[in-house]
Amino acid sequence: MNQYSSTRVENPQGFTHTGSGHIYIGAQLQDSDKPSFRRIAEDQLNWLRRMLVAPSNMGRARSVLADTGTVILDGPPGSGRTAAARVLLYEYHQDHGAFHELLPDEEDELPLREPALVEHGDQLLLDLSAADDARWSAARTGLSTLRKAVHEQHAHLVVVMPHHGPLDADLEHYRVEIQRPSGKRVFWRHLRVHGIPYEHHMQRDVTVTEFLDSERPMREIAGFADLVRRAREAAPPDEGFAQWCARARKARNDRRKEVATQVADLPGAPQRALLVTLAMLHGAHADVIHCATRLLLRTLGSPPEGPPLLEHKDLAQRLTEISADAGPGGHVRFTELDHDSAVRAHFWDHMPDLRAHLGTWATSVVDVPDPHLTPVVRDELVTRIAGQYLRTGRGDGLASLAEGWSTATASRARLEAAVQALTCGLNDPDHGRLFRERIYQWCAYRRLRGEFAQVLVQVCVDVLAVSHPDQALLRLYHLARRERHTTRAGQALRDLVAGSRRLHRRLLDRLARSDLAPPVLGIFLRVCDPVLLTDSTDAARALVEESGVQLALTACWHAVLAELPRATWQPGVERWLHRAADETGHRGELLLDLLVGAAERCEEKGAVFAALYASARAAERTAPGDATRSAETTELLLDKICAAQGLGPAGPSTASDRGTRP
Known part of the structure; x- marks a missing residue:
């Protein structure tokens, strides 16, 4: 435990916290009108339950869980093991007890053999599907004790084990091996829940047949179904199911060469800035796109355009040059499905000097006083920037960006952006552990500048908890x-x-x-x-x-x-x-x-x-x-x-x- 000390921040707009001591937390995030992450998480679990096509042996898993309070799921990768585990626990959601994921090998987590880990009616998930032999072996030593505590507390535990990993004889009774459900049934279920009428998605389509011919992981099938949904929403009225699927297939293709050619054909900074801006703010109102593009040019130090204002190309013409247009409501999108993600990846990968400027630019954008710049648009901007950091294994960079957004003069919009950035990191399956550890170091030891302390409080309350x-x-x-x-x-x-x-x-x-x-x-x-x-x-x-x-x-x-x-x-x-x-x-x-x-x-x-x-x-x-x-x-x-x-x-x-x- 650290020594008691006495550094403090005096007000939300002034000094910084320069030591490991006391923190003053401002009030700017207190009354946020955004939906809580807890509600979002519950909605996602409910959505997952609606989407899930029960894998084979799901009924037996339910029976074992009901009879003993414990089930250990085995199954091949991509079979939906983790989704099935979450749905099994969600079915036992009650007024008492709580859902929490066990992380026995992380900082200050209780070991599995500790009875205090379990409270009456809890729903516990121990996901070891990707664990190596050493981690799985260490976890098995505490499973019997954990199962006993679960039984005594009338709780429920679902363990997802490494496929065909060893299991002690006294735990074999709880093991249920599930098998991958029909890819076709999963695809149809997703389309039905997405609201695509039955008469559309039951048509035989060569694109769908080719896609489902190979045994793809459940997440890929879900992603393809979502692309079909988005293609339908963006398509003109005269297009049907076959065209939606073709658009979705094209969006899945590697489009790096296509985007590289597009960028090469746009040598001027204004058009490239527009391309980057639209990729980061895809679907935002044209007013927001125009303002954010100018902010990006200013951030990069580009000189203003030379001709008089009325001689400039209007936004409609400039959008056409980058294969984009504004819909009836003024919201701007690329004409090709998922083109925005390909553009983001291109600039991030091939113009690395641009990365640091994007964080500075985003700070300016979230503070733009435009009624069209809604909290949803801000969150999507942060999520897309965070996605590039996480995709390329730069979690530390994203963490530093969130910290930088929380300066002493930070507005509420910037603080919410910092919360959103950390939320993206925590929810990323590959980087979640890094962010949990980073947040621990911040809370326990690090110097917290400006309003970053209240950002951490918000993240702990709304996300970690x-x-x-x-x-x-x-x-x-x-x-x-x-x-x-x-x-x-x-x-x-x-x-x-x-x-x-x-x-x-x-x-x-x-x-x-x-x-x-x-x-x-x-x-x-x-x-x-x-x-x-x-x-x-x-x-x-x-x-x-x-x-x-x-x-x-x-x-x-x-x-x-x-x-x-x-x-x-x-x-x-x-x-x-x-x-x-x-x-x-x-x-x-x-x-x-x-x-x-x-x-x-x-x-x-x-x-x-x-x-x-x-x-x-x-x-x-x-x-x-x-x-x-x-x-x-x-x-x-x-x-x-x-x-x-x-x-x-x-x-x-x-x-x-x-x-x-x-």
Whole structure:
């Protein structure tokens, strides 16, 4: 754990964070009206369920999962194993429990043999389909213990194993080998869900037949079906299914030579700038394309065009020269399907000096005050730039770009662009791990400049917490212990653990094992909500009844009472006393026992006991419930304090005793 230090950012438009200490987080991302990533992720899972053509043995996989809580999927690459695993778990989505993907070999992730990994009703995915022998062997050592915890917690676990990898005899019962479904059925299902009428896509077409003749991975079939959909949307009314499929096939071809020839025929900077701009903002309004093209020329230092304004070529003529046009609504697209992706790849691969300028250009574009530059258009621009970084294995470059977009003077649009860039990196199957590790380093150790801290909070809340809540917990913890003059990360951390007993337990344990410096104690006071601790909904017992949680609570309260001024901790103590008064069972008394036990460990315990008692009297005046019950709670606390001091049980107090100290 890092040493406590005191660097801070004073306001969202000013100074930078120059050390590993405290962070001020501005307010510009707080009220974003964009849909949450959690909702998007749930929509994607629902979409995946609609799209999935069940592979053979899917029924048996469902049966094994229902009977035992665990199924281990085997199958050849491209058979839809991972999609099937996600759908199986989605079918067990409930109000309690949470979906999360297990990453046992990543930073600070719990090992598979750790029972605390599983909470009641969780849906767990362990995707090891691409694991090498060493990683698969290491995972197998913990599978039996993990399966036992899953069974005890009435949770569900789906493991995707390497195809034909070794499996221990005691786990063989859970193994189900699925086979690739019919490519034709998958293709038709996608077209049907995309809304293409049955009479169209059931026609025999030579393009489709040739495409499906070879056993392609499910993702390729899904991609081809999506191309057919897009071809249909862009096609004139007189074209039919055969023409849509032909356009889709052409879009799949290697078009590098075609684009290279097009670029060579456009020697002038203005037309090349228009070509790049349209490739990055494909489908945007013509006003946006025009403005963004001028911004690109300015970014690259190109001189303005010489002739008078009225002698310039108009945008319609310039679009025709690059095989593009504006539709009835003014939105500009290339006439050839997927030509934009080929243009992006060409300029990225063959003009490497252009790459750094594109990030600067995008920063200018997202701030353009044009009503046609909607959040969707901005996100698509960032996604396309991110796609080039990720396609060419330059994840570090994308990470640096996102950090650079979050300068001290960053607008909300730029901050949202930074969030989108990091989201693209996290969701990339080849680079996701790199970005999770990079975000950890930023949150725990790195200097965070400008508004980058709030970008990281947003990414943790909206993206990481959806499928990797343990990693979100750790990163928010590091951000929360460093922030000052705001509680954005701390509040996000509290909200995260409020929805998960498992995460709440893990955070309390983390806090108790830390250095318990004032920032950490501040986190504790925020997350030690007595209502959450005493709630036993959907569980055999409340968190406060668990011995490990009690030890953590006692350690943290001891540090709070010993190190912080009473004015800081009294509101938290009052909340505990109010809950103790409302909780008529033994859990309310447990809260008092923990407070007294923590005070008893203090060197100046007499003074701490007196402060606790005075706080209890103050809590009576602010109690939201029955005043008599609150007074009885105070007397019970006094009894426990006296017993802890070896004074025996206290006698009944009178009105004149109120406000006195034990």
